[in-house]
Amino acid sequence: MFIYRHFRQTFNLYLILIPELLFLLCLFGYLVFMIIYKWLFFTVKDSQTAPSILIHFINMFLMQGDSGQPLYPGQVGLKEPYVHRVG
8 A cells, every 4th residue: 555655657657556355354254154164063073074165165166066065154145146147
């Protein structure tokens, strides 16, 4: 932010920096949500059958519809509209 302001490129501040920060915060916020959800709703007994967060995260970027076992109810419905638009 200080570099953009120093070189008087305020348009880069609004058009590059803020959207990048928003994207990263949403992306890692969703990852933190999935981690906390998995900690709360899957016990040690369920650890062998619990879905993998890494696989879900990779499939989210590859935009694959079938990510195996969903982590939480409604996850497939949340991701499906975006998969069908691109694919």
